[in-house]
Amino acid sequence: MSLRGLPAVHRLLAEPEVAAFAPVLGPGTVKAVAGDVLSDARRQIAEGGSDAPSPAALAGEIVERLHRREREGLLDVLNATGVLLHTNLGRAPLAREALDAIAASADYSNLEFDLDGGVRGTRYARVGDLLRELTGAEDALIVNNCAAAVLLVLDTFAKGREVVVARGQLVEIGGGFRLPDVLARSGALLVEAGATNKVYLRDFERALSPRTALLLRTHASNFRIEGFSADVPAPDLCALGRRAGIPVASQPGEAEQTEQQGEDLS
Secondary structure, eight states: OOGGGSOOHHHHHTSHHHHTTHHHHOHHHHHHHHHHHHHHHHHHHHTTSOOOOOHHHHHHHHHHHHHHHHHHSOOOOOOOSSOSSBGGGTBSOOOHHHHHHHHHTSSSOOTTEETTTTEEOOTTHHHHHHHHHHHOOSOOOOOSSHHHHHHHHHHHHOTTSEEEEEGGGOOEEGGGEEHHHHHHHHTOEEEEESOSSBOOHHHHHHHOOTTEEEEEEOOOSSOOOOSSOBOOOHHHHHHHHHHHTOOEEEOOOHHHHTTTTTOOOO
């Protein structure tokens, strides 16, 4: 068993099936993978476990590892699931008009510059204006996921104070984010209302205290409670919040969005 039987790195890189990955993954990545494969082969030979693999076997191992590297990046796939807005497949495809708009704005722009005043502006102004016009809200801010939105709301309105949530709405969403953990991270204090399958408006009323800062309503994004169950509709919870002078944060589910259009969720 001798290391002399191993080919040089440049010989493996010259193999057509290996060289084909250079334009896709970059020459540096291909060379590094080839080096790793040779290092593994040297170690196995030194340990007396095998003879030197043939150049074809080594090239095959390199190609297999490069295929795995390729799949770790973003690839086009065919969505044959029947689910149009598929979380695991990139959610909604962007329309051509949206892609063209992104390309058009990818150069220098007034993203964070006030042209009238000639001074630095805010990158949130334009999208905030659009969201206020769309929703009728007093102000708006975009973040990249629901957990971030909830954390900001809790940190702003309820840090160190109590937040009342229906026990059946203490959900875990994608990525392992659990609502009780988000509340704890924000510094807010969780107060559970009702039972797992049933919550009534009176449960929220009984949970109110001088330390209550927020009534929080979340929707079951990927599960549902059926049968012997009851829930408090968002308009009713908002009405309670207005009577008690306590803000209400509500994320409507798909079934409620049409029903609640125009409802002022404070």
